[in-house]
Amino acid sequence: xxxxxxxxxxxxxxxxxxxxxxxxxxxxxxxxxxxxxxxxxxxxxxxxxxxxxxxxxxxxxxxxxxxxxxxxxxxxxxxxxxxxxxxxxxxxxxxxxxxxxxxxxxxxxxxxxxxxxxxxxxxxxxxxxxxxxxxxxxxxxxxxxxxxxxxxxxxxxxxxxxxxxxxxxxxxxxxxxxxxxxxxxxxxxxxxxxxxxxxxxxxxxxxxxxxxxxxxxxxxxxxxxxxxxxxxxxxxxxxxxxxxxxxxxxxxxxxxxxxxxxxxxxxxxxxxxxxxxxxxxxxxxxxxxxxxxxxxxxxxxxxx
Amino acid sequence: xxxxxxxxxxxxxxxxxxxxxxxxxxxxxxxxxxxxxxxxxxxxxxxxxxxxxxxxxxxxxxxxxxxxxxxxxxxxxxxxxxxxxxxxxxxxxxxxxxxxxxxxxxxxxxxxxxxxxxxxxxxxxxxxxxxxxxxxxxxxxxxxxxxxxxxxxxxxxxxxxxxxxxxxxxxxxxxxxxxxxxxxxxxxxxxxxxxxxxxxxxxxxxxxxxxxxxxxxxxxxxxxxxxxxxxxxxxxxxxxxxxxxxxxxxxxxxxxxxxxxxxxxxxxxxxxxxxxxxxxxxxxxxxxxxxxxxxxxxxxxxxxxxxxxxxxxxxxx
Numbered sequence: 169x170x171x172x173x174x175x176x177x178x179x180x181x182x183x184x185x186x187x188x189x190x191x192x193x194x195x196x197x198x199x200x201x202x203x204x205x206x207x208x209x210x211x212x213x214x215x216x217x218x219x220x221x222x223x224x225x226x227x228x229x230x231x232x233x234x235x236x237x238x239x240x241x242x243x244x245x246x247x248x249x250x251x252x253x254x255x256x257x258x259x260x261x262x263x264x265x266x267x268x269x270x271x272x273x274x275x276x277x278x279x280x281x282x283x284x285x286x287x288x289x290x291x292x293x294x295x296x297x298x299x300x301x302x303x304x305x306x307x308x309x310x311x312x313x314x315x316x317x318x319x320x321x322x323x324x325x326x327x328x329x330x331x332x333x334x335x336x337x338x339x340x341x342x343x344x345x346x347x348x349x350x351x352x353x354x355x356x357x358x359x360x361x362x363x364x365x366x367x368x369x370x371x372x373x374x375x376x377x378x379x380x381x382x383x384x385x386x387x388x389x390x391x392x393x394x395x396x397x398x399x400x401x402x403x404x405x406x407x408x409x410x411x412x413x414x415x416x417x418x419x420x421x422x423x424x425x426x427x428x429x430x431x432x433x434x435x436x437x438x439x440x441x442x443x444x445x446x447x448x449x450x451x452x453x454x455x456x457x458x459x460x461x462x463x464x465x466x467x468x469x470x471x472x
Numbered sequence: 473x474x475x476x477x478x479x480x481x482x483x484x485x486x487x488x489x490x491x492x493x494x495x496x497x498x499x500x501x502x503x504x505x506x507x508x509x510x511x512x513x514x515x516x517x518x519x520x521x522x523x524x525x526x527x528x529x530x531x532x533x534x535x536x537x538x539x540x541x542x543x544x545x546x547x548x549x550x551x552x553x554x555x556x557x558x559x560x561x562x563x564x565x566x567x568x569x570x571x572x573x574x575x576x577x578x579x580x581x582x583x584x585x586x587x588x589x590x591x592x593x594x595x596x597x598x599x600x601x602x603x604x605x606x607x608x609x610x611x612x613x614x615x616x617x618x619x620x621x622x623x624x625x626x627x628x629x630x631x632x633x634x635x636x637x638x639x640x641x642x643x644x645x646x647x648x649x650x651x652x653x654x655x656x657x658x659x660x661x662x663x664x665x666x667x668x669x670x671x672x673x674x675x676x677x678x679x680x681x682x683x684x685x686x687x688x689x690x691x692x693x694x695x696x697x698x699x700x701x702x703x704x705x706x707x708x709x710x711x712x713x714x715x716x717x718x719x720x721x722x723x724x725x726x727x728x729x730x731x732x733x734x735x736x737x738x739x740x741x742x743x744x745x746x747x748x749x750x751x752x753x754x755x756x757x758x759x760x761x762x763x764x765x766x767x768x769x770x771x772x773x774x775x776x777x778x779x780x781x782x783x784x785x786x787x788x789x
Contacts, residue, residue, distance in 0.1 A: 199594040208586055209603045212664065215618045216606070218629060222621065235629045281514035290507025296515060303522035307722055307770060309743055310763045313532065313756050314525030341521040344514035374506045403611040405725045410751055421613040425729055428617055435621055442617050446610060453609035454602070461605055464666060465673035468711055 219446075223247070223439035230435045246440035253431070256444045258416055259423035264448070266338045266419055267401040273343035274397045275390055281344065282352030283378050287364070304346040308406065315341055316410055337411045338419065342401065348393050355389040356382065395456065395463040402449055420445045533760035544757070551761035560737060560745060561762065565769075567652060568741045572720035574656045575663075580712050582660060583667020584705070588697070590668065591675045601668070608665035612725035619658035620645060620730050645730055648738035655726050655739060663719075667712060674708035675701070703786040710781040714774055721770050742766050 218237075222230050223246055225239040250256065284290070285297050303311075316332075319341065323331010330336035359382065367377045383390075408422040418426065424445045431437050453460055499505050533551055537544040555561050590601050607615075623630050623644040631641050645651045678701055686696040724743040727733060733740035733748065742762065750759035 199592070201589050201592060201594060202596075204589050205586075205600045208589070209600050212603045212607065212661070215615075215622060215661065218622060219618045231627050233627060234632050235627065277514035277517065280510040284507045284510035288503040288507035288510070290504045290511075293507060293511075296511065299523050300515065300518050303518055303526065305771075306522075306526050307718070307763075307767055309722065309746055310529055310760075310767050311522060311525035313750055313760055313763070314528040315521050317528075318520065318525070340517070344517040346518055346522065349514060349518075373501065399608070405611070405613060405728075406747070409728070421611045421725075424611075424617070425613050428613075428729065435624075435627070438617060439621065442614050446614050449609045449611070450606065453606070457602065457605060460608065461669050464608065464669045468670035468673055468708055 219439050220443055222435055223443045225436055227434065227436050230439075243436070246436045247444065250427075250437050250441040250444065253437070254423060254427045254441060255415065256420075256423065256441060259418055259420045259445070260448055262335050262417065262423075263402060263419040263421075266335050267398050269339045270342050270401040271394050271397045273339065274345060274348045275394060277344035278348030278352050278393065279378070279383070279386070279390070281349045283356050283382065285349065285353045286356035288374075300346045300349060304350065312407065312410060315407075319411060332411055333414050333417055335412075335417050335419070338401075338404070338408055341407070342397075342404075345397070348397065351393060352386070352389060355386060359385060391459055392463040392466050395459045396467065398452075399460065420448075529760040529763060532757050533764050535757045537755075537757040547757065551758050552765075554758060555761055555765060560740060561742075563737055564740045564742045564745045567739060568721055568723065571652060571656060571723055571741060572717055574653070575659055575720045575723075576713060576716045578656065578660045579663045579667050579716055580709065582664055583671050583712070584709075586664065587668045587671030587675055588701075591672060601672075604668040605665045607662055608669070610662065612662060613729055615658055615662045616726045616729040619654065619661070619726075623654050646735060648736045651731050651735060651739045655723075655730065658730075659720075659723070659726055663716065667716075670708055670712055671705065674705050678704045706781075706785040707787060710777070710785050713781065714777050717773055717777065718770055721766065721773070742769075 221237055224242045226243050229236045229239055319337045320332045330340045363381050364377050367381050405421045408419050412418055412422060424441060427441050428438055534547060535544040536547040586604055590597060622628050625643050625646055642650060644654050682700050683696055686700050722743050723741050727739050727741055727744045731739040733744050746759050746762040749755045
C-alpha cells in the first residue's frame, strides 16, 4: 500500500507546485495563499500566545481592561505559586507512567493477540474475535459504571494497586484495546507467510518466529499504535475523573481540572499551571510530529 | 482425533521412552495452545473491562440500583419510562443534537479549507501545518481553560475585541443562550488539527492528472475543485463526519470544566447528565438506561450517515 501511494504522492506535489507558481508568480512576489494562511495561523496560535502571556503577568495586569498582551515585567512567581498549591510535577510523572505503561502493555498484548488471530486456527477463534470487535462499537459511557464497580472490587479483593484511587486503575482497563488487536491483525495478515514457514521448518518456536521474524517487519504499525495509544492515554479525562480522587494519584488533565476548580478566578496562577501541563506533550509532539501526524492520517485512510 | 492415535503408542512405551516430554512439546507447539496462550492476556482485559460491562450495564438499566444500597430489585422498564418523562433528558438530547449539528460541519469546513490552503509547497508551509497540528497535542482540559479565559465576560479578550468593533459586551459562558455556542467554538478549535491531517492525507491521494485534464478542458480552479477534488475527498469526508459525530454525541470534558451543564441547564448534554446521575446521584440504574439510549442514538445516526453517505461517496477501487 505505502509502496504504491508514495511515488504518486511525490509526483503529485511536484506537479502542483509547478502549475501554481507558473501562473501566479507574475502578479505577486509571494503565493496569495499566504494571505489566507497567515490570519488562519494567527487564530490557531493565539490561544497559546494568550495563555503564555497571562501566565507571566501580575494578577492586576491579567484583570486589566483593555487586556495587556505583553506583560511589563515577566512574573515567573506564578509558576512557583502554582507549583506550591498543586503538585504538577507529580501529575506529570503520573501521566507519564500511565501513558508509557499503557503503550507498552498495548504493544505486547495486542501484538500477541493480533498475531494469534491472524495466523493460528484455534477453537473459538471466530467467536472470540467477534466479541472483541463488538466492544469496539460501544461507547465508553455504556461500560464505565460496571468498569468502576469491577475496578473497585479488584482493588479491595485482588490487588490494591489496580483499584480505585491508584494509577494502576488507569492502566489495567486500557492495557489492551480491541482497536489495537484489530489493527495489528490486519497488518499481520498482509505479511507473506514464507519467512515464517521457513523459520518454523528450521525448528523455531511460534513465539520465536513472532519475535525474530515478524516484529522487525511490524515497526510502522507498532509506531502508529504507540502514538495513538499515547495520545489517548495522555488526554483521557472521564475515566480518571471517576477512578481517582486523591491528589497524588491524579494525572495532568484531572489535576489541572481540580486545580481549576480551586482557583477558578486566579487567572495568572491557572494559566501558569496550564502551561506546565501543556509543555511535556507539546515537546513530545514536536519531536515526534511525523509519527503522530502519520498515525492520525492512518486512522483516516483506514476508515476510508 | 489425530492426537489420540499418536498418544496411544506413546503410552505403550511410556516407561521406556520419554513420551511425556514429546507430547508436551507437541502441545506447546500446537496452534490450539499457542492461539489461546497468545490471545488470553489481551482478551481477558477486553472481556473483563469491555465485554462483560456491556451486558452488566444492560442488566443494571432494568434495576433500581445504587452504590449506597446493596439490594438491586428488578424494576422492569421503569428507568426507561422515567427517561421519557424527564424534561432534562429532553433538553439534553436537544443540546447534544444542536451541538453536533454545528460542531461536525464546522470542523469539517475549517479542516477542509485549511488543508486545501496547506496542500502546496510554499515558503513556511511547515510552520502553518505545525500550528494546525499543535491543536492535537492540547488536552480538552487545557483547551477549555484557555477558552474560558478568552471568553471571560469581564476580562476576556474576545469581549475586548467586541468593544473595539462596537459590538455590545456578551456574557458568553454565563449566558444560557450563548454558552453552548462558545463550547462549539472551543471544540472546533481543538479538533482543527485532526481534520486538517485527515484532509491533507486525502488531498495527497488526489491524482494530479485528473486536475490537469479538468484544466485542459477549460474548467476554472473552483469548478475543478468542486467536480474533481471534492468527490475524490468524499471517503475522507464520510469518515470525518462519522468520527466527529460519534465524538460530538459523547461531549463531556469541556462541559464539565466550563459550565457544569449550566447556566440553567443550557449546556447539559447527554453524557454530562449521565455522569451526573451516575457519579453525583449514584443512580447507576438510571444512568445505565441513559447510556444505552446514547448508544442507540449513536448507532442510528452512524447507520444513517453511512447509508446517505454512500450515495455521495466515490471510491476509486
